Amino acid sequence: MTALFPNVAETRQVTVRVSVSYLPEQSEPARGRWFWAYHVRIENDGSTAVQLLTRHWIITDGRGARHAVEGEGVVGEQPVIAPGASFDYVSGCPLATPTGRMEGSYHMIAEDGSTFDVAIPRFALVAPAVGA
Numbered sequence: 509m510t511a512l513f514p515n516v517a518e519t520r521q522v523t524v525r526v527s528v529s530y531l532p533e534q535s536e537p538a539r540g541r542w543f544w545a546y547h548v549r550i551e552n553d554g555s556t557a558v559q560l561l562t563r564h565w566i567i568t569d570g571r572g573a574r575h576a577v578e579g580e581g582v583v584g585e586q587p588v589i590a591p592g593a594s595f596d597y598v599s600g601c602p603l604a605t606p607t608g609r610m611e612g613s614y615h616m617i618a619e620d621g622s623t624f625d626v627a628i629p630r631f632a633l634v635a636p637a638v639g640a
Contacts (some may be wrong), residue, residue, distance in 0.1 A: 513549060517629035521554035522589075525585065525629050533599070534625070535635065542635045546629075547559045548582070550596075551614040556619040560587045560595070565628070567611040570605030582614075606635035 513525030534585045536550040552558055565577040580586060587595040601610060611630035617623045 510574070511562075513547075515629040515631040518553075519626040520624055521552070522558060522625060522626045523553060524628050525549040525551070528627055528631050528633060530633075530635050532635075534600075537586050537635070539604045540604050542606050542633075543601055544633045546596055546631070547596065547598045549594050550587075550589060550614070550626075551594040552591055554595060554618075555575040555591050555633065556628075557588055557590050558616045558618050560586055560616055561613065562615040564615070565610060567601060567603075568609050570607040576625070597633050599627040601633065603633060608633040 513527045515528075516527040525548070529545050531543045531545055535541060550560065559581075560581060560615050562578065562580055564581055567575045567577065569575075581600060583597045585597075589595050601608075609630055609632050610628075612628040613625040614628065615623060616626055
């Protein structure tokens with residue numbers, strides 16, 4: 509599991525795992541555009557269901573410029589994750605630099621009505637060097 513999802517964070521028995529892939533076919537370095545796909549797996553290791561309500565991302569490019577992205581759910585869903593279950597999704601991130609990073613949090617609600625934030629681990633966005 510660690511090799512497939514090298515970036516991991518755990519908060520209140522909810523584990524967020526992320527893997528990232530550079531997509532050369534969607535990137536245009538000559539035009540200052542690099543693109544990555546990231547695969548997120550959210551695992552509920554607790555004893556009650558949780559629902560993902562909102563997301564908060566901080567995207568930092570290679571020049572240090574930060575961009576915050578907030579919204580309801582992920583990929584158009586606000587998934588309910590049962591105890592012992594997981595939810596996977598894939599999304600993408602374009603940058604104007606060949607390197608950067610992403611991190612953030614999900615705002616969740618538990619079955620008892622309590623809300624809490626779950627950390628999304630920081631992960632690097634790195635395009636391979638030309639000719640590498």
